Amino acid sequence: MKLWRAALWLFLPGMARCMEPVSLSLGAISIIAPLFSYYWFRGSPHDCKPLERAINTTALQVDFDDKIYGQHLARLVVLKGVSGFMKNKNPKKPLTLSFHGWTGTGKNYVSQILAKNIYPDGMNSQFVHQFVATLHFPHAHLIDKYKDQLQAQIRNGVKACETSIFIFDEVDKMLPGLIDAIKPFLDYYENIDGVSYRKAIFIFLSNTGGGKISELALDFWKNGKKREDIKLSDVEHHLSLSAFNKKESGFWHSSLIDKNLIDYFVPFLPLEFEHVKMCVRAELQHRGHAVNDALVTKVAKEMTFYPKEERVYSVKGCKVVTAKLDYYL
Structure with a gap:
């Protein structure tokens, strides 16, 4: 029995399993076609959200x-x-x-x-x-x-x-x-x-x-x-x-x-040091790690800030936080 027939065999009711192979093939089409059409074409019921359903x-x-x-x-x-x-x-x-x-x-x-x-x-x-x-x-x-x-x-x-x-x-x-x-x-x-x-x-x-x-x-x-x-x-x-x-x-x-x-x-405003620390914490939690304040501060301090003297804003925002954590973790 071919693989697809074997797979179909598992899902057919007991009486259907007694059918001849040719009958099984024809019967399979009649059973599979509607199911295939249903699952292939219906899509998710949530796919296209009507405008009347206001966003939460x-x-x-x-x-x-x-x-x-x-x-x-x-x-x-x-x-x-x-x-x-x-x-x-x-x-x-x-x-x-x-x-x-x-x-x-x-x-x-x-x-x-x-x-x-x-x-x-x-x-x-x-x-x-x-x-x-x-x-x-x-x-x-x-x-x-x-x-x-x-x-x-x-x-x-x-x-x-x-x-x-x-x-x-x-x-x-x-x-x-x-x-x-x-x-x-x-x-x-x-x-x-x-x-x-x-x-x-x-x-x-x-x-x-x-x-x-x-x-x-x-x-x-x-x-x-x-x-x-x-x-x-x-x-x-x-x-x-x-x-x-x-x-x-x-x-x-x-x-x-x-x-x-x-x-x-x-x-979108430039991010300050505290905002970068928030990004580091969030990334640690996302990866399932405990939040280590010393590590959070260390990673944040490695970012480049401007102006050069005041070091107020992160040049790359939180863009490279993931890469920095990869290095330490």
Whole structure:
């Protein structure tokens, strides 16, 4: 008996096991086909979350409190912006967030947490689509092809699930003009060719504006003010101008900014020594190790900080904490 028949034999009721091999084969098809169709095509019942099922704001806030450090503005904007959008049964346009700040400050982490709180499979969900500029769009001479591919992927993604999430990483490394290919999907159209994009979420991650954000944070620190006193209004306008005017931003002269299609420019502040220590503790707990305060401090002190004299902010945020712990553990 062939392997697949042997496997099937185990799952058949006793009477079916008495059938002739030919009958068994035909019977197997009639039994397996519906099951195959059911499990293959039905997907997870939680895959495409309807907009009416509002996001659990409390759970999202707990995740931010436990895993995101020193980013009061990002927490506030994402919590309010996303929860308000998800509760709106008839939004006028997709939700569009643009995250800005130096590497290691939590931009990717926040987008991952957000995806996880909307879809149980998080970044592995078939309705969460991630594009990395240097990986997916590396060649300038292929920009027209990239535009067509990008539009097709967004169109097919939203057809499959109206609440799809699209994450664009390394936007500052994206080919100039490429991002404008998705402008129609972010606009106030009721539908485009019969497809509505109003319930989708678009997130852009960029290092653009990191210098301005750091400068502002440092000014607050020098003047004895708390970082929590920094307001979104203090930096949001500067971020939009920086993104629009810098050719390396990916948004250079982009209609997304010119037409005010980005709902929130979200600043990610540089991380201080205490925030880096929090990252080390969290990583130790994630690996199942007891938290050793001496080790936490030692790893944090090995990070590079700026300005050189004051050593206030981590140059790489929490980016290399994992590698540092690998060395010690």
